[in-house]
Amino acid sequence: MASETSVQRRERAAHLGPERRRPQVLDAALEIAARDGIAAVTMGAIAEHMRVTRPVVYSCFPDRVQLIDALIEREENFLISGVLDILPPRQTDADETVFVAGFRALLHKAASRPAAWRLLYGNPDPAVAASFGRGRRLAVARCTELLLPTLEAWGVTDAERKLPALVELWVSAGEGAVRTLLADDAAWTPDELGAFTGAAVYRAMRAA
Numbered sequence: 001m002a003s004e005t006s007v008q009r010r011e012r013a014a015h016l017g018p019e020r021r022r023p024q025v026l027d028a029a030l031e032i033a034a035r036d037g038i039a040a041v042t043m044g045a046i047a048e049h050m051r052v053t054r055p056v057v058y059s060c061f062p063d064r065v066q067l068i069d070a071l072i073e074r075e076e077n078f079l080i081s082g083v084l085d086i087l088p089p090r091q092t093d094a095d096e097t098v099f100v101a102g103f104r105a106l107l108h109k110a111a112s113r114p115a116a117w118r119l120l121y122g123n124p125d126p127a128v129a130a131s132f133g134r135g136r137r138l139a140v141a142r143c144t145e146l147l148l149p150t151l152e153a154w155g156v157t158d159a160e161r162k163l164p165a166l167v168e169l170w171v172s173a174g175e176g177a178v179r180t181l182l183a184d185d186a187a188w189t190p191d192e193l194g195a196f197t198g199a200a201v202y203r204a205m206r207a208a
Contacts, residue, residue, distance in 0.1 A: 018059045018060045021056065021059070021060050022060045022061070022070075024050065025046060025050070025057055025060045025061065025067065026067075026070060026071050026074055028046045028049045028050050029041045029046055029067060029068065029071050030071060030075065030115050030116070030119060031049065031115070032045055032046065032049060033071075033115070033118075033119050034114075034115035034118055034119065038068065038119065041064070041067075041068060041071075042064055043057050043058060043061075043063075043064055043067070046067075071119070072119070072120065072134075073134070075113075075116035075119055075120055076120060076134060076135030076138075077135075078109075078113060078116055079109065079110065079113075079116055079117060079120065079135060080135045080138055080139055094150050094202075095202070096198065096199055096202040096203075098202075099198035099199070099201055099202040099205075100194060100195050100198035100199060100202075101194075101198070102194075102198060103173075103174065103177060103193075103194035103195075103197045103198035103201070104190055104191055104194030104195065104198070105194075106174055106177070106178070106194070107177060107178065107181050107190035107191075107193055107194045108190045108191075108194075110178040110181060110182065110190075111181060111182075111190050114182050117178055117182060118182070120135065136171065136175075139171050139174075140167055140168070140171055143167045143170055143171055144163060144164070144167050147163060147166060147167055147170065148160070148163055150205075151163065151166070151205075151208070154205075154206065156208050162208050166204075166205055166208060169201065169204060169205075170201060170205075173197055173200070173201045174197075176197075177193055177194070177197040180193060181193055
């Protein structure tokens, strides 16, 4: 038989509307995914984690796929805002300090919520595989928009042809830097790794 405290907690949960409950459901799903993998994120597991009934969870999301889709979108938005900090849009004639500052900002953001990065770059459940990669496509599109004026300001020859390769280099370097930072045996701080990666990417861009 459930304890009186448990019953009271479940009764209070029912009083919160879905709009107020959804962020809590997503937080619980992120904790489960970070600890046990995304395959462990089920409606029942979330209800147990939150100590509420399953109908409370279903009142927020109709099924597991839509719940995970919403979680991925939320965490992508968080991380992509960090990716877009790598190069300020109005500083077209960027020097090395701009790239270093940008990569440091990205790594500090990733370090503040490592579960989000591990969720997005782990092995997705086939049922939600289509949800992965939206954030990267957005990052590539925005970086393409930001980088072309910089290449032109630097006087890079054949800038438009080289642009896709340089954008891929830039975005991939950010992803690799975050993976390095979050590795269990990593010996880097966000500032140290940001300085190293930012300088390397800047020099590679200028070599073009």
